[in-house]
Amino acid sequence: MARYYALLLTMLVCTPHFSVAADYYQIQVIDAETERGIPLVELETVNQILYVTDSNGIVAFHEPGLMNQEVYFSIRSHGYTYPKDNFGFTGKKLNVTPGGKAVFKLKRINVAQRLYRITGGGIYRDSVLTGVSVPLKHPVLDGRVLGSDSVENVIFKNKVYWFWGDTNQPRYPLGNYDVPGAVSELPSQGGLAIQKGVNLNYFLDQSGFAKKTCAMPGEGPTWIDALVTLKDESGIEHMFAKYVKVRGMLTAYERGLVEFNDALKQFEKQQVFDFDAPLYPVGHPVKYKMDGIDYVLFGLAAPLIRVPATPDALADLPEYETYTYLKAGTGTEEWAVDRDVQGQLRYQWRKHLPPLSYDLEQKLIQQGTLAAEEGYFYLRDIKTKQAIQIHNSSVAWNAYRKKWTMIASQKFGTSVLGEIWYSEADSPLGPWKWARKIVTHHKYSFYNPKQHPMFAEENGRLIYFEGTYTTLFSGNEVKTPRYDYNQMMYQLDLSDPRLAPELFPQ
Incomplete structure (x- = not known):
């Protein structure tokens, strides 16, 4: 028997198609400032063989015909740079040998630091191939998930519950279009430190x-958002979300309220909303007390919709109000602007009106009833003073800054939906006036950012957020292997001088 195992081991090691860690040349790409491995760095050979670093910043290189010689790798990564040589090439040649190692250091342009990929296959593929330790229990495939769209998460029953949109699988191009979910332990309850992973x-x-x-x-996928937990009169915690049914090219035709049954790990329909109602739960909720009453705030670009923080009110659309200067118009005007005797916009909580939006304000500006600088959506770049159009955002209280912080994606920036901005205000209602770009992408989308206040560290000095990395809406037909259509986690250090409080005047 011992001879049998010895022979088997010899066959495995000597078989040309079987590779062990010693066969690979390990290339790690690190942040020159933090010396942490950088995920999503592309290394490409002269003959266009493309490698992408895993969440440790590692590439496992084992290419027949290219071993034991000098190989040139071009280097590129969203939000990071590497010096060009005298011919303008960005990269470096390496003497590639089995078992050898090399390290590239990249300068980070992003204010936020890219940490790791949360979903999909091969998160630590190259680390596993080269024998490097990894923090995840399932480092290469979990739940047979290859890719997942936008995230919703919340603390429920002292755990973090996660839900996603459309999700891909290995066995067929069509996957789960009705909200996959998962649960994780909080770092304080035995879960991984958030800097390491989930x-x-x-x-x-x-x-x-x-x-x-x-x-x-009904026809088409089911999507959810506005995920929120609320307690009933007996103090029992419930988890709710708004659902939408979608057909064709992103056309929603039904929306309503669902509640999560934790025993079945299933959402159950509570009611269908009036589809024509102007106010309903949407976006990432924020809990906020006003005049002694606990409310939940909702909104996409900003949380300008409120409802009392009770299960009954959440289900009752006539209870919803929006913070606005609009009032019902007369004659041919659909909406009118409410002003006080001094001509200043009069904001009030009002029912049965649509929430303010960038597009709506642009119509008012074109009509001449609103000046551009008066608009609620007048967020500007602190460097260039140029206006920024927000696509959607995630708002949370930050104890370190003693401000409400916004992580927002830009519409029609240097990439269509790939630019992420930071802003802060005294109230979750704003005004949001100044912003700093913290993440950039070249012809790639990074949409639906979600801030994670439950993971904030050092009293909020370090905050964490994620978004969906995808070619959708980007115009880029080249999808990044393993990374496309997945969630990426970032860390933002609010002590960074580029985010100094004086740069964000109210």
Whole structure:
């Protein structure tokens, strides 16, 4: 028997198609400032063989015909730079040998630091191949998930519950279009430190793939947002979300309220909303007390919709109000602007009116009833003073700054939906006047950012957020292997001088 195992081991080691860690040349790319590995760095050979660093910043290189010689690698990464040589090439040649190692240091242009990929296959593929330790229980495939769209998460029953949009699987191009979900432990309750990663425990179907948790009847996918927990009169905690049914090219035709059944790991329909109602739960919720009453605030570009923080009020659309200067118009005007006797805009909480938006304000400006500088959506770049159009945002209280902080994605920036901005204000209602770009992408989308206040560290000095990295809407037909259509986690250090408080005057 001993001879049998010895022979088997010899066969495995000597078989040309079987590679062990010693066969690979390990290339690690690190942040020159923090010396942490950088995920999502592309290394490309002269003959266009493309490698992308894993979440440790590692590439495992083992290319027949290119070993034991000098190989040139060009280097590129969103938000990071590497020096050009005398011919204008950005890269370096390496003497590639089995078992060898090399390190590239990149300068970070992003204010925020890219940490790791949260979802998808091969998160630590190259680390596993080269024998480097990894923090995740499932470092190469978890829940058979290859890619997941936008995230919703919340603390419920002292755990973090996560839900996503459309999700891909290995066995067929069509996957889960009805909200997969997972749970993780908080770092304070034994979960991974957020700087290291998130160990997701997916809710699985019989095949082992992430199950559908919100398969509402009707044509097309089911999506959720506005995920929120509320307590009833007895003090029992409930988790709710707004669902939408979608057909064709992103056309929503039904929306309503669902509640999560934790025993079944399933959302259950509570009611269908009036589709024509102007106010309803949307975006990433924020809890906020006003005049002694606890409210939940909702909104996409800014949280300008409120409802009392009770399960009954959440389900009752006539209870919803929006913070606005609009009032019902007369004659041919659809909406009118409310001003006081001095001519200043009069903001009030009002019912049955649409929330303010960038597009709506542009119509008012074109009509001549609103000056551009008066608009609520007049966020400007602190460097260039240029206006920024926000696509959507995530707002949270920050104890370190003693401000409300906004992480927002820009519409029509240097990439269509790939630029992420930081802003702050005294209230979750704003005004949001100044912003600093903290993440950039070249012809790639990074949309639906979600701030994670439950993971903030050092009294909020370090905050964390994620977004969806995808070619959708970008015009780029070249998808990054393993990374496309997945969630990326970033860390933002609010002590960075580029985010000095005096740069954000109210």
